[in-house]
Amino acid sequence: xxxxxxxxxxxxxxxxxxxxxxxxxxxxxxxxxxxxxxxxxxxxxxxxxxxxxxxxxxxxxxxxxxxxxxxxxxxxxxxxxxxxxxxxxxxxxxxxxxxxxxxxxxxxxxxxxxxxxxxxxxxxxxxxxxxxxxxxxxxxxxxxxxxxxxxxxxxxxxxxxxxxxxxxxxxxxxxxxxxxxxxxxxxxxxxxxxxxxxxxxxxxxxxxxxxxxxxxxxxxxxxxxxxxxxxxxxxxxxxxxxxxxxxxxxxxxxxxxxxxxxxxxxxxxxxxxxxxxxxxxxxxxxxxxxxxxxxxxxxxxxx
Ligand SMILES: Cc1cc2nc3c(=O)[nH]c(=O)nc-3n(C[C@H](O)[C@H](O)[C@H](O)COP(=O)(O)O)c2cc1C
Numbered sequence: 001x002x003x004x005x006x007x008x009x010x011x012x013x014x015x016x017x018x019x020x021x022x023x024x025x026x027x028x029x030x031x032x033x034x035x036x037x038x039x040x041x042x043x044x045x046x047x048x049x050x051x052x053x054x055x056x057x058x059x060x061x062x063x064x065x066x067x068x069x070x071x072x073x074x075x076x077x078x079x080x081x082x083x084x085x086x087x088x089x090x091x092x093x094x095x096x097x098x099x100x101x102x103x104x105x106x107x108x109x110x111x112x113x114x115x116x117x118x119x120x121x122x123x124x125x126x127x128x129x130x131x132x133x134x135x136x137x138x139x140x141x142x143x144x145x146x147x148x149x150x151x152x153x154x155x156x157x158x159x160x161x162x163x164x165x166x167x168x169x170x171x172x173x174x175x176x177x178x179x180x181x182x183x184x185x186x187x188x189x190x191x192x193x194x195x196x197x198x199x200x201x202x203x204x205x206x207x208x209x210x211x212x213x214x215x216x217x218x219x220x221x222x223x224x225x226x227x228x229x230x231x232x233x234x235x236x237x238x239x240x241x242x243x244x245x246x247x248x249x250x251x252x253x254x255x256x257x258x259x260x261x262x263x264x265x266x267x268x269x270x271x272x273x274x275x276x277x278x279x280x281x282x283x284x285x286x287x288x289x290x291x292x293x294x295x296x297x298x299x300x301x302x303x
Contacts, residue, residue, distance in 0.1 A: 001282070001285055001286070001290075001291060001292075002291065002292040002293060002294070003015070003278075003281070003282065003285075003293045004293075005039070005259055005260060005293060005294060005297075007160075007186065007237055007239075007259050007260050008122065008160035008162070008185040008186050008237065009160065010095060010121055010122060010160065012039035012040055012095055012260060013038075013039055013093070013094070014038070014039045014278050014281070014293070015039055015250070015254065015258075015259065015260045015261055015281070015293055016038055016039050016250065016260075016261060016262075016263065016274055016277050016278040016281065017038060017039050017040040017041060017042060017094075017095075017097070017239070017260055017261070017262045017263070017274075018038065018040075018041045018042065018262060018263055018264070018267060018274050019042060019241050019262035019263060019264030019267075020042040020043065020044060020045055020097075020099035020124065020126065020164075020262075021044050021045055021068075021070065021099075021264070022263075022264040022265060022267045022268065023041055023042075023043075023044075023264075023267050023274075024043075024044060025041075025043050025044065025080070025084040025088065026041040026043065026088060026092065026094075026096075027084065027087060027088065027091075029267075029271060032271045032272060033272065033275055034092075035092055035094055036092045036093040036094050037094075037275060037278065038094045038274055038275070038278065039094060039095065039260060039278075040094045040095030040096065040097055040121070040260075041088075041094060041095075041096060041097065042097040042098075042099045042124050042188075042262060043080065043084070043096065043097065043098060043099055044073075044074050044099065045072045045074060045099045045100070045101045045126050045129065046074050046076070046077045046080050046098060046099060046100050046101070046111065047072060047074060047076065047077065047100075047101050047102060047107070047111070048076065048077055048102065048107055048110060048111060048114070049076050050074065050075050050076035050079070051071070051072050051073055051074055051076070052073055053070050053071040053072060053073030054069050054070065054071030054073075054131060054208060054209045055208040055209070056208060057206060057207060057208055058070050058071065058131075058207060058208060058209065058212070060197050060206040060207055060212070062195070062197060062214065062216075062218070063218060064216055064217050064218025064219075064243075065214055065215050065216020065217060065218040065219060065243065065265055066214070066215060066216050066265055066268070067195050067196070067197055067206070067207060067212035067213065067214055068131070068192070068212050068213055068215070069130075069131045069207045069208070069209035069211065069212035069213070070131060071129075071131040071132055071209070072101055072129060072131065072132055072136075077098075077100075077111060077114050077115065078114075080098070081114070081115070081118055085118060085119060085120065086119075089119045095121040095122065096119070096120055096121050097120070097121060097122045097123070097124050097162070098115050098118075098120045098122075098123055098124070099124045099125075099126055099164070100112070100115070100123055100124070100125055100126065100153075101125075101126040101129060101132070101135065101136065102135055103132070103134035103135045104134070104135065105148055105149055105152050106152075107135070108125065108149050108152055108153050109152040109153060109155065109156045110156075111153075112152075112153045112154075112156035112157040112161075113156040115157075115158075115159070116156065116157070116158040117158070120159055121159060122159050122160045122161075122162060123153065123157055123159050123160070123161050123162065124162045124164050124188055124239075125149065125150070125153050125161060125162065125163050125164060126164050126191070127139040127140035127145070127146060127149055127163060127164065127165070127166070128140040128164050128165055128166030128167075128168075128190075128191035128192075129191065129213075130166070130168065130191070130192055130194045130211070130212070130213045131209060131212060131213060137166050137168055137191075137194070140164075140165060140166035140168075140169075140175060140191070141166055141168060141169050141175070143174050143175055143177075143178035144178075146163065146175050146178040146179050146182070147178045147179070147181065147182040148182075149163075150163055150178070150179045150182035150183060150184050151182045151183060154182070154183040154184070160185040160186065161183075161184055161185050161186075162184065162185060162186040162187060162188050162239060163179040163184045163186075163187055163188070164187075164188045164189065164191055165179070165187060165188070165189040165190065165191065165226075165230075166190070166191050167189070167190040167191065167192075167193050167219075167222060167223070167226055167242075168193060168194050172189065172226045172229060172230060173229050173230055173232075173233035173234075176189075176230040176233055176234050177233055177234060179236075180234045180235070180236050184236060185236060186236050186237045186238065186239065187230060187234065187236060187237075187238050187239070188238070188239035188240075188241065188262070189223070189226055189227060189230060189238065189239075189240065189241070189242075190219070190222070190223045190226055190227075190241065190242045191213065192212075192213025192214055192215045192219075193213065193214040193215075193219055193222065194211055194212075194213065194214070195211065195212060195213065195214035196210065196211045196212070215242070215243070215264055215265045216243055216264075216265040216266075217243040217249075217265075218243065219242045219243045220242055220243030220244070220249060220252075222242065223240065223241065223242025223243060223253070224240075224242075224252055224253060224256050225256075226242075227240040227253055227256040227257050227258050228256040228257055228300065230257070231256060231257020231258070231298055232257070237259040237260075238257055238258045238259060238260075239258060239259070239260045239261065239262055240253035240254070240256065240257070240258025240260070240261050240262070241253070241261060241262035241263070241264055242264075243265070244261055244262070244263050244264070244266060244277060245266045245273070245277075246276065246277060246280045247276070247277055247278075247279065247280015247281045247282075247283055247284050248280060248284060249277070250263075250277050250280065250281050251281060251284050251296060254293070254296040254297050254298075255296055255298070255299050255300040256298075256300055257297065257298040257300075258297070259294075259297050261277070263277050281293065
């Protein structure tokens with residue numbers, strides 16, 4: 001049985017990765033299992049300088065998932081390069097994706113430049129964060145900006161560049177095509193859906209930032225639909241995510257057209273979630289006689 005997937009020229013041992021912002025820098029999960037068993041990890045969104053993120057409360061539970069307005073809290077790219085990355089590369093065999101963000105086009109280019117001569121395997125460009133004032137989602141909802149940022153990162157990057165798309169748009173295929181035409185090597189989707197929750201007793205929003213990003217199983221049908229649409233619209237490969245809780249959820253994304261999948265919110269309710277998703281895919285393959293996991297990619301039979 002083959003579980004290896006070649007994505008943008010990089011061989012992943014299996015198609016299961018963890019989603020940025022839900023798994024720290026991976027090493028935190030070492031106390032539970034060896035993360036080398038995963039295909040890879042996408043680390044917490046990195047910026048040029050350290051960020052404290054937004055005021056609290058910035059996490060709230062909802063039906064079928066959660067809202068967050070963390071706002072890209074991270075130690076900055078230099079600390080990632082000097083502390084986390086060497087440890088990850090020395091101790092782990094799974095692939096390491098650097099998730100990068102910025103407030104200006106130049107920030108994004110500088111992030112790619114600063115990660116050039118490092119052991120990072122791939123860049124995932126977050127143009128879809130709903131929780132920052134400058135950049136973030138504002139970039140990912142305008143096809144011209146998607147193009148500009150893709151070009152800027154591509155011109156500096158040594159690694160394959162995956163653009164992470166926002167679901168907060170009318171037509172996600174427009175953003176996907178803009179990224180592809182500007183030279184993106186791959187796409188990842190979806191980031192969180194802009195959401196809100198209000199405490200009816202106090203009449204105040206639960207999150208200090210008023211609004212936040214909705215993630216978890218409640219978003220899965222929207223995410224699967226977007227992967228399906230994007231897979232039909234572009235030729236570059238896709239990383240699918242949004243509410244994956246088990247192996248069959250992951251298979252759904254692969255059938256819709258994703259080559260790799262990422263597990264996000266599920267990590268918060270079960271630290272073993274990503275490992276279980278991987279084993280769940282293998283169970284599915286055994287049950288349905290699938291010899292090679294690549295056979296599943298885009299294999300949905302539309303009605
Ligand atoms: C607490 C939290 C923090 C996140 N931080 C980031 C981030 O830094 N960069 C990014 O691209 N996506 C971030 N995301 C989005 C996830 O990577 C993922 O796209 C989204 O949550 C959908 O997947 P899920 O439903 O499996 O969580 C974050 C999500 C959550 C819940």
